[in-house]
Amino acid sequence: MHEHEQQPEGRPDSPEHQEQPNPPPRVWIASLADYNHGDLHGEWLDAAVETEELEHRIQAMLAGSSQPGAEEWAIFDYDGFGDVRLDEHETLQTVTRVARGIVEHGLVFAAWAQLHDCEADMLEHFQDAYLGSYDSRQAFAASMVEDLDIEAMLQRHLPPSIARYVSVDLEALAQDMELSGDIHFMDHLGGVWVFDPSR
Numbered sequence: 001m002h003e004h005e006q007q008p009e010g011r012p013d014s015p016e017h018q019e020q021p022n023p024p025p026r027v028w029i030a031s032l033a034d035y036n037h038g039d040l041h042g043e044w045l046d047a048a049v050e051t052e053e054l055e056h057r058i059q060a061m062l063a064g065s066s067q068p069g070a071e072e073w074a075i076f077d078y079d080g081f082g083d084v085r086l087d088e089h090e091t092l093q094t095v096t097r098v099a100r101g102i103v104e105h106g107l108v109f110a111a112w113a114q115l116h117d118c119e120a121d122m123l124e125h126f127q128d129a130y131l132g133s134y135d136s137r138q139a140f141a142a143s144m145v146e147d148l149d150i151e152a153m154l155q156r157h158l159p160p161s162i163a164r165y166v167s168v169d170l171e172a173l174a175q176d177m178e179l180s181g182d183i184h185f186m187d188h189l190g191g192v193w194v195f196d197p198s199r
Contacts (some may be wrong), residue, residue: 024103
């Protein structure tokens with residue numbers, strides 16, 4: 001959790017905002033030599049491992065092929081990757097990096113990865129960019145206003161008879177932050193994930 005984060009209402013820290021358990025990211029990798037001969041020879045493999053480990057497991061799968069010299073493989077299916085869309089020839093570095101990020105951070109990491117086409121540099125910036133999960137865009141704007149202590153400022157600078165009529169348009173604030181590119185919102189079940197694109 002970032003040092004600037006608070007615990008306002010609508011954050012995932014309360015049980016009702018916890019993400020549903022996500023199945024462990026895995027890939028079904030098959031031998032192309034077998035496939036080209038009308039057979040399916042492959043295996044579901046845990047993707048949240050180091051790249052070298054996944055490579056080793058693929059080689060073990062290929063060693064069990066009925067086709068001599070089977071060396072080529074492809075990703076035929078995958079599970080537990082959330083919003084991420086994997087190509088059949090996706091690099092193992094990308095597969096394992098995204099999978100490990102999902103295990104560590106949850107499906108919000110998958111959303112971030114897909115937003116940036118799984119670009120390696122952007123994956124490394126996830127923790128800096130992620131500002132949290134909120135009930136809505138307005139809830140995030142409200143937390144910003146609360147952090148700035150706007151009400152106290154109004155009380156100091158305006159007569160009470162005027163201050164009580166002054167409020168921040170939270171919907172407009174959230175909309176303007178999004179349109180200006182200062183904040184990026186991604187909808188998910190039960191709320192929004194919030195990112196700072198500049199980080």
